[in-house]
Amino acid sequence: xxxxxxxxxxxxxxxxxxxxxxxxxxxxxxxxxxxxxxxxxxxxxxxxxxxxxxxxxxxxxxxxxxxxxxxxxxxxxxxxxxxxxxxxxxxxxxxxxxxxxxxxxxxxxxxxxxxxxxxxxxxxxxxxxxxxxxxxxxxxxxxxxxxxxxxxxxxxxxxxxxxxxxxxxxxxxxxxxxxxxxxxxxxxxxxxxxxxxxxxxxxxxxxxxxxxxxxxxxxxxxxxxxxxxxxxxxxxxxxxxxxxxxxxxxxxxxxxxxxxxxxxxxxxxxxxxxxxxxxxxxxxxxxxxxxxxxxxxxxxxxxxxxxxxxxxxxxxxxxxxxxxxxxxxxxxxxxxxxxxxxxxxxxxxxxxxxxxxxxxxxxxxxxxxxxxxxxxxxxxxxxxxxxxxxxxxxxxxxxxxxxxxxxxxxxxxxxxxxxxxxxxxxxxxxxxxxxxxxxxxxxxxxxxxxxxxxxxxxxxxxxxxxxxxxxxxxxxxxxxxxxxxxxxxxxxxxxxxxxxxxxxxxxxxxxxxxxxxxxxxxxxxxxxxxxxxxxxxxxxxxxxxxx
Numbered sequence: 238x239x240x241x242x243x244x245x246x247x248x249x250x251x252x253x254x255x256x257x258x259x260x261x262x263x264x265x266x267x268x269x270x271x272x273x274x275x276x277x278x279x280x281x282x283x284x285x286x287x288x289x290x291x292x293x294x295x296x297x298x299x300x301x302x303x304x305x306x307x308x309x310x311x312x313x314x315x316x317x318x319x320x321x322x323x324x325x326x327x328x329x330x331x332x333x334x335x336x337x338x339x340x341x342x343x344x345x346x347x348x349x350x351x352x353x354x355x356x357x358x359x360x361x362x363x364x365x366x367x368x369x370x371x372x373x374x375x376x377x378x379x380x381x382x383x384x385x386x387x388x389x390x391x392x393x394x395x396x397x398x399x400x401x402x403x404x405x406x407x408x409x410x411x412x413x414x415x416x417x418x419x420x421x422x423x424x425x426x427x428x429x430x431x432x433x434x435x436x437x438x439x440x441x442x443x444x445x446x447x448x449x450x451x452x453x454x455x456x457x458x459x460x461x462x463x464x465x466x467x468x469x470x471x472x473x474x475x476x477x478x479x480x481x482x483x484x485x486x487x488x489x490x491x492x493x494x495x496x497x498x499x500x501x502x503x504x505x506x507x508x509x510x511x512x513x514x515x516x517x518x519x520x521x522x523x524x525x526x527x528x529x530x531x532x533x534x535x536x537x538x539x540x541x542x543x544x545x546x547x548x549x550x551x552x553x554x555x556x557x558x559x560x561x562x563x564x565x566x567x568x569x570x571x572x573x574x575x576x577x578x579x580x581x582x583x584x585x586x587x588x589x590x591x592x593x594x595x596x597x598x599x600x601x602x603x604x605x606x607x608x609x610x611x612x613x614x615x616x617x618x619x620x621x622x623x624x625x626x627x628x629x630x631x632x633x634x635x636x637x638x639x640x641x642x643x644x645x646x647x648x649x650x651x652x653x654x655x656x657x658x659x660x661x662x663x664x665x666x667x668x669x670x671x672x673x674x675x676x677x678x679x680x681x682x683x684x685x686x687x688x689x690x691x692x693x694x695x696x697x698x699x700x701x702x703x704x705x706x707x708x709x710x711x712x713x714x715x716x717x718x719x720x721x722x723x724x725x726x727x728x729x730x731x732x733x734x735x736x737x738x739x740x741x742x743x744x745x746x747x748x749x750x751x752x753x754x755x756x757x758x759x760x761x762x763x764x765x766x767x768x769x770x771x772x773x774x775x776x777x778x779x780x781x782x783x784x
Contacts, residue, residue: 239453243588255631259421266490271295272296283326306337312367314342319428320344348745349374352742356377362638362639366388367388370392376399378391423635439643441578453603459519467493467519468516482580523680524558524713526681527549528711548572558570574624579655582600583604604626605627607626613651619660677704677706684716686703705719705776707777715751717754
């Protein structure tokens with residue numbers, strides 16, 4: 238852990254060193270260790286939009302996850318097997334991950350808004366043997382079972398469904414004691430699928446040490462998370478690294494109660510009400526959420542807030558948002574940076590350094606972050622280059638699941654290349670300059686165009702498709718598709734909507750093209766690749782046809 242009494246960044250960095258044991262299991266660290274020494278300590282608070290609240294202790298999490306671990310063992314799940322978790326923020330989501338990791342299995346967080354095609358790919362690619370889900374997820378999976386021969390077991394937290402068994406009734410028949418599998422810190426724990434610039438998503442495989450690797454960045458971005466009365470919530474779904482490993486798991490490890498409440502639709506007013514009602518002290522709010530909340534007039538006069546820290550990442554914070562945060566919450570929002578493969582590696586921390594709007598922060602202690610050229614050679618201060626992280630590093634992924642070629646391409650020597658460009662000054666402050674141009678950043682999500690293009694060309698009217706991000710004042714970017722139609726199909730608003738819905742149903746609500754432009758041809762390289770650079774320029778200059 239970071240020295241919480243540090244008086245400066247240099248003091249913080251000089252006094253930190255990694256303590257990664259040979260054997261480490263995330264589930265034991267976030268659940269059993271606390272349950273054994275402080276069983277009644279509050280761990281998870283599940284709130285719904287109607288105001289109903291249920292609190293769970295660490296002892297509750299231990300017993301429930303033990304029952305689930307015994308149930309999964311009885312169904313033949315063994316160490317190394319993959320278990321999908323397809324639910325929003327709720328009790329069963331937390332215990333499913335904890336139980337899987339106790340078994341020595343590998344959990345796969347899955348986004349509830351994924352359509353059948355997105356889910357089918359991830360479950361087939363990972364070879365998942367079991368999925369724990371809710372009623373909505375069970376309905377999607379029911380149509381996929383025939384194409385997923387490895388998927389033998391589906392449990393539903395909402396009771397029996399077609400193709401899914403009632404989770405709680407089956408858990409009730411099993412003991413509340415379980416001996417966790419002894420895992421090494423480098424043993425596989427979690428696969429989080431991330432969208433790349435080409436082709437299908439890749440599964441970033443993380444070891445159990447990834448939790449320890451996250452801790453310095455989480456502590457730093459929350460002005461030393463783990464203070465008395467800390468209590469954390471985020472609207473970020475636990476299916477993403479920002480919700481699961483930036484909030485849920487680190488908070489449980491540090492003994493900080495986590496409030497679980499995933500709104501059906503995020504609104505600024507609902508967020509303010511939740512912060513007030515549950516006396517939230519710490520929150521991770523993506524910039525898009527902050528921009529929406531900023532539209533509420535003088536919220537500080539309408540809501541009694543008690544926040545101690547706000548962390549934000551996924552998009553760059555500007556001076557205006559930082560100043561608004563100071564006026565509204567009486568604190569400085571801390572910006573952090575990372576990606577699924579290597580997260581929480583740069584951060585600001587108001588307790589030890591003043592924020593510099595437009596500059597992400599400094600390397601989190603323990604991570605060697607540098608600006609390098611394409612060959613992995615560090616460049617001089619003030620020089621534009623690739624933001625990179627040196628291996629070995631506890632927070633760094635083990636590699637892409639069953640994709641050694643993609644893993645090799647992620648590195649230049651011992652430097653993991655994030656795909657983003659930036660500059661570092663002589664004081665070590667890192668400024669984000671640009672990203673891998675093909676990746677779309679929309680409402681905090683990083684979206685690869687390849688999966689969307691693959692889906693689009695499955696529509697019977699689509700011959701060719703090119704997908705890019707179009708600048709948007711609220712979402713940073715929206716997904717825009719340029720489409721060449723097959724002969725016999727005429728462009729129009731109705732067809733644009735049909736194509737957009739086609740993607741929304743099959744992939745995810747955040748990935749469908751909000752804007753579609755029909756074109757006669759796409760700009761291509763001599764090798765037949767779409768020149769997305771030209772499409773981005775065109776998207777920035779045109780309104781297109783809304784989908």
